[in-house]
Amino acid sequence: RLRIPVVQHLPGVGQKFQDHFAVGCMWEYQEPLAPRNNGGEATFFWKSNPGLDTPDLQTCQVEGPLCSAETRAKFNPPAASWTLYGGVVRPKSQGQIRLTGPNPDDPIQIEANTLSHPDDLKAAVACVELCREIGNSAALRPFTKREVMPGNLTGAALEDFIRDAASTYHHQTCTAKMGRDSMSVVDGQLKVYGIENLRVADGSTMPRVTTGNTMAPCIIIGERAAEILREEHRLKAEL
Secondary structure, three states: OOOOOOOOOOOOOOOOEEOOEEEEEEEEEOOOOOOOOOOOOEEEEEOOOOOOOOOOEEEEEEOOOOOOHHHHHHHOOOOOEEEEEEEEOOOOOOEEEEEOOOOOOOOEEEEOOOOOOHHHHHHHHHHHHHHHHHHOOHHHHHHEEEEEEOOOOOHHHHHHHHHHHOEEOOOOEOOOOEOOOOOOOEOOOOEEOOOOOOEOOOHHHOOOOOOOOOHHHHHHHHHHHHHHHHHHOOOOOOO
């Protein structure tokens, strides 16, 4: 299709794309406050359903307006706003990345398929409801002039808001996953199947996106790759 010779057929390359996504719920400050530290004072993990074994939600408190282009245009949030950025961190939706041309500089087409799995929408609804409960609580009333968005939406209206508001958490992973099935790209030594002297050592090798942020797992993958290469080539570790 793109006039690129196939050296090894690996159908899993670019497939199984996963990413954390989040929805911004926002309030206007009573009085403007300058952002401190990293622009956020708190984060927490929670369960969208008490029966889950593992938390599937992570919310970050952001000392400023954080929203999608669609919700910004609709709600026109004031600059003096703060956000509860509610994320779904065990998504079931999967997408793909595709080449658009034969050259390395050609852009990548990303089909995230966010919210394509109905369970992700249910989790996002629970997350927004939790964020609104916290943001409108008596404890935070001294910092809140009014709720900017989403407001008291329910049912289809709330689901439409979530679809407009959902944005990436910047944890894109899983497009060259490790495993033994037909969709796996690398083995347990991070070697690409069928290609000599080629390894992948980044978040794309994760079989599924981690529940927490992806920086630490990527560091561990890199550390493990270094260990593998050192052992294979009998190199001494230098501190």
